[in-house]
Amino acid sequence: MPDTFDLVILGSGPGGYIAAIRAAQLGMSVAIVERERLGGICLNWGCIPTKALLRTSEIYHYMTHADAYGLSVERASFDLGKVVERSRKVAGQLNAGVKGLMKKNKVKVFEGVGKLTAPGRLSVAQGDKTTDIQAKNIIVATGARARDLPFAKADGERIWTYRHAMTPPVMPTELLVIGSGAIGVEFASFYSDMGAKVTIVEMLPRILPVEDEEVSAFMEKQLTKAGIAIRTGAGLEALTAGPDGVTARMKGKDGQAADEKFSHAIVAIGIVPNTEEIGLEALGVETERGHIKTDAYGRTNVPGVWAIGDVTGAPWLAHKASHEGVVAVEAIAGLDPHPMNTANIPGCTYSRPQVASVGMTEAKAREAGYELKVGKFPMIGNGKAIALGEAEGFVKTVFDAKSGELLGAHMVGAEVTELIQGYVIARQLESTEAELMETVFAHPTLSEAMHESVLGAYGRALHF
Structure with a gap:
């Protein structure tokens, strides 16, 4: 007989693990399924470790500008390996914290790849072992991953996604950042402050395009002042990696295309929801452009199946996922939570x-x-x-x-x-x-x- 729970959550990111804790508080028997590391992308490869990196670059910036504060620092330098190590230690500490929270709240953790197999049922595959789980309700919280360029997939050597950019094997000398949303601007800020020559290319007319126009204009001036080259209204037509760098063919506002050389490139052009091969089609769960369609409480069109976080669409933010998790669980419990209001979700970019x-x-x-x-x-x-x-x-x-x-x-x-x-x-x-x-x-x-x-x-x- 399969293990039976009141609630099973597929994915342990900031949406999934928070939903598990709230459900346990409400007296439910809860299980969570995770294929990689508890805490998901945000805790292990996103929100938290990137802030550790940005804190390092902020301090380094102050060191190299100590004279403005009446201080002196001789030969300011850094050890890239130690910079990355600190970031990974921060992520590791929080991962251990989530493990502790699951144990404290008596949440059963299944390690492996989860898949919905029938109404109220999941399978969890780990190696050659498969475990069946049964639940009254299932929350899908599988998150999203970085979107690749269709003509140049990230290789981890010269072309990076955010994951590669967080554990760089070497310090870039000339860095191309493709995309100027929060992720792109944060990495541009980090690497610029650490000494790289950075160029941002954005196909839209302005950087940080979801922000107020005055904010975008101000940030363009500030980043330019910091030495970052910004190309807006520019298209990237090709990106080719070689042993000594990457060549980017970029079309400017004038319609003219030209090749430029960089040591590395970071692709920050958005995300792809993790909805493939998790059993949604077999159950008839409706999706739109890959994202699961839900109401303001996380309900899908299939009774007993709920969805929260990045897998449900914008805004793709950890705190949105966490709040959705609480709302969905309280709705499952028969409480009367406020429906999700995305208009009251703050957006933050941790650049300088x-x-x-x-x-x-x-x-x-x-x-x-x-x-x-x-x-x-x-x-x-x-x-x-x-x-x-x-x-x-x-x-x-x-x-x-x-x-x-x-x-x-x-x-x-x-x-x-x-x-x-x-x-x-x-x-x-x-x-x-x-x-x-x-x-x-x-x-x-x-x-x-x-x-x-x-x-x-x-x-x-x-x-x-």
Whole structure:
């Protein structure tokens, strides 16, 4: 007889393992199936270890600019092997933490490749052994993987995906980053700060294309100032790897194509959902462009089958997956959770400077027909930012002029990935400009720029 559980989760990323913990809290018997490492891509190869790398490059940047702080550092250098080792240790520590959480919450872990075989049934294959599992409900949380260029697949030597870029065998000298979303910009920032000559190529008219246009424009100026070459509106027609580097054929805005040489290339052009060969077709689970279709609670069209995280579509963010996991489990348990609202999910880019946002951009709000009140406060007017020596950037807030609803917030500058949560909470609580104006912000803090931006939207800014 197969092992039987109330809930089985296929995939142990930030969606899967959080769903398992919440289900255990609600008294369910839970199993989780993982083919690689607990914690999934985010913990082992994405969110966390990349931040460890970026912290290293941030410190190295300060070392090489110590004079600006009245300090001196002789012959600043780094050991690439130790840089990577630290990142891997951070990932390993958190992987062990997830193992501990599964044990603490009595979640049964099956190692192997899982596949839905019938309603309420999965098989788990590991080597020549197959285990059958039965469950009242199944959550698919299989995540996604990096998308390859159709004409040049990543080889790990000269052409890299994010996984290769996190464990580089050598330091690139001339690096081509293909794609300017969060992943591309983060790696461009890391390698540039570590001394590589970096070029970003983006087919769309601007970098970080999902962000507010003013943020994109500002980031292009800042990255260019840092020495990164940026080619927007440019197409990549060919990428050929050789023993001493890669040759990229790029078409510019003028329509002319030319070959350029680089030592390495990172492909950051999006993701592919992991929906192949997991049994979806046999059960009739509906997909769209490879992503599983769900309602706002994670239900698919097949009773008892749920899906969360990257496998369900944008935004492809760990915190979105975790929240979806909680919502789905509470719905399974018969509770009354709030439906998932992707408009309140913050987006963060951990480059230098950082970028963070939530809600509508100014352009999207205008397209939606809102009459707007827009506030923008520069970090150069913030005392803490000046004291930190990180006064580049701004905070922008977008309000509905009629109701005072905070439609969106967009930030670029030091530690804005930490600050954005204030606006996320405001949106979740349906706060208006009145509550935000009446809130007391500690001094001196970077968060005061948030207050000033709100005040500025209504002509009341105090420091600008």
